[in-house]
Amino acid sequence: MGQQASSPWVKRRRQATLQEIRTTARRLLRQHGPGGVTVNAVAREMGMSGPAVYRYYASHDALVEAVITDFYEELTTTMLAARDAGPPEHPGRRLLSTCRAMRTWAIDHPSEFGWMFASPALSAAKQDEESPRLRAGQQFEKVFLDQFVDLWERAPYPVPDFEDLPPSIQRQMTDYSARTNSPLPPEALHLFLSSWIKLYGLLCMEILHQLDFAYSDLEPVFEENLQELCAMHDLTYEPPSAE
Amino acid sequence: MGQQASSPWVKRRRQATLQEIRTTARRLLRQHGPGGVTVNAVAREMGMSGPAVYRYYASHDALVEAVITDFYEELTTTMLAARDAGPPEHPGRRLLSTCRAMRTWAIDHPSEFGWMFASPALSAAKQDEESPRLRAGQQFEKVFLDQFVDLWERAPYPVPDFEDLPPSIQRQMTDYSARTNSPLPPEALHLFLSSWIKLYGLLCMEILHQLDFAYSDLEPVFEENLQELCAMHDLTYEPPSAE
DNA sequence: CTCCAGTGTTATATGTCGTAACGAAAGTTA
DNA sequence: TAACTTTCGTTACGACATATAACACTGGAG
Structure with missing residues (x-):
């Protein structure tokens, strides 16, 4: 031995x-x-x-898993770079930049992005908790979450009262907050997640060609979503830099 | 011969x-x-x-296409039945019922729903225009669109001015309106599509397990989305019947 | 030098998609 | 009735996939 x-x-x-x-x-x-x-x-x-x-x-699946993990890491890196391109004094600008970087990467890498959420391997099971792919996915989400935490800690903005949320959401957000040791109150977490769902959902549908029947260019729709996001989180929307 | x-x-x-x-x-x-x-x-x-x-x-792909077409047709039928369960005098209630039927079907048939927008076959190409699968998909979308048309024709509600939309969206919606001979003005079409994207996007992410990290039950989140939808389209939200 | 883990090879088992070649059954037509 | 055609099924096959087994080579560790 x-x-x-x-x-x-x-x-x-x-x-x-x-x-x-x-x-x-x-x-x-x-x-x-x-x-x-x-x-x-x-x-x-x-x-x-x-x-x-x-x-x-060890297997075809393992290879696919590893490749997808790479994709998450690359996307995360790209988004972090976009965030850090803006000055820390302007967290709103940094958040917008991060969101746009996500979409740009997805547009530039449709095959990769398609695999990340529609890979045939993960559909069921695969909640190994310790899989590197899941870890990479969590890092990706964390890019957003951390910025919201930052925003919140700089200047808490009005969110719906906890008591006004449906009880089920109250429980789920309280759980999630505890599970991730988040400094955000549950009601703020829910607001953050709602925004994230709208953005990410739009992107998923765009990449999966679910909107081709009506739109040929979803960039302005994405920007509209960013405007809504800014309105909800007390940020001033700024159009993309014309570069 | x-x-x-x-x-x-x-x-x-x-x-x-x-x-x-x-x-x-x-x-x-x-x-x-x-x-x-x-x-x-x-x-x-x-x-x-x-x-x-x-x-x-003729091929494995052809079989998959045909199966997916079945799924679209079944989902469409289910949604139409839900719509027709409510009285025509209450178009809002019928719309809510339709939306909930969509989610229920998706929850009950996750494999099927997963295939419908993440089947490995369609990612690229497949814009044959005449493929039965595309036709079935359009019928599915039409279930929503028709109800919005109905709502609009009964009582047009305020929507953002056409001139206030980004020029690119103006063009795309005008095109879409002309292409589908829709009686809806472009600005109303865009509002309808925005609502549809939010609902359908949420559902996609739920079925693809993109939200498991935070939520265990997305029904109340879906209902929240329906409330937003009602607010935007001048409808009175009603919670799901307790059955 | 010896040993052996690591890396590569070929051969093989099993399963897939898809085609080719053939046979049986059933309907159509003379 | 007899002959022909279409349809539907079969087996045989080729190309390729995943994955394992068995074997050979190499180069660093002792």
Whole structure:
């Protein structure tokens, strides 16, 4: 039972191969759609034989999971960069920038974004809690949540009274607040989540082509949503910079 | 070149087999997830050999398309029944009933609903315009649109001025209005679509488990959305009947 | 040098989609 | 009745997929 500690050099080589596999899978996704991402195709593309890939990912599903995790991380990074492009004194501007960065990334990477919420693998189960993909998804959500926390702590704005919420929502938000140790009161959490649902929902439908029958360009609709969001959270809306 | 006119009896037998294939595919979808729906599995389940199915559906994709078309039709029928359960004098109540029927059907048929907007087949292309699946999807949307038309024609309610909309939305709504010969003015169309996006977007996210991290029961959130919808369209909100 | 974990290979089992080639049944027509 | 055509089913097959098994090579650790 040697349990030999692999040298750091060997480790890095392995990481590089893992990365190349994911990158290749991603290219296949973009070029040939979801059906084009097969273990064998990835192997061929890299010049190795099929079973070699299984040294790195235990199954097709595991590979897909890892690739999706990459997507979440890239999207999160992009959004954080957009946030940090604005001055901290203008949290509203930073939030708008973050939202627009999310949509821009999604538009620029429709295949990737499509997989993130419509991958055939996750539909049921997959609540392993410890899966890296779930962790990455939570980091993604956190980009928004943290900014709302920031907004709230700088200057609490009026939200509907807790007592006016339906009892079921009261319970769920109290639970969620406790579960995530959020400093936000439950009623503010619900307002935040409502805004987030509207934005993210719109984006999902856009990317999944559920609105093509009526709209050809949803950018102004997205901006309208941002205006509503600003109105609800006591922010001053600013149109996108013309760059 | 006989071009023999098959007897009606033969035609009916064929229709029955077509139906049984789709029904079997649907059962496999529910029991074993999207990956469980294979041509061979359907054939096995029906006690016939694989290639026999190809006498009825030219490809796996064609079968999936047909099954999804069934789903749209069933959902449309369910919603129409809910609409007609209320008296025509109460168009608001009928609209609420329709919306709730949509959500109920989706909750009761998550696999089916998941396929309808996240089927791997449609992501790109598939704008054949004449595909039965697209037609069924349009019928589904029409259930809402017609009721809004009805509401509007009974009593036009205030909507934002056309001139206040972003020019891009002005153009898109004018196009859409002309394309569908809608009696609604473009600004009313946009308001209708905005409401529809919020409702349908919420439902998509719920079924795709994008909101599990915060909510365990989205029914009250859906109801909140319905309240907003009523407020925007000059309707009196009524809570769901306790049945 | 020896050992062995890590990485690659080929061969194989099983299953998929889809086509080809063939046979049986049933209806149409002479 | 006999011949023909269409429809529907079958088996056989090819290409490809996931995944495992068995084997060979390599290079760092001791």
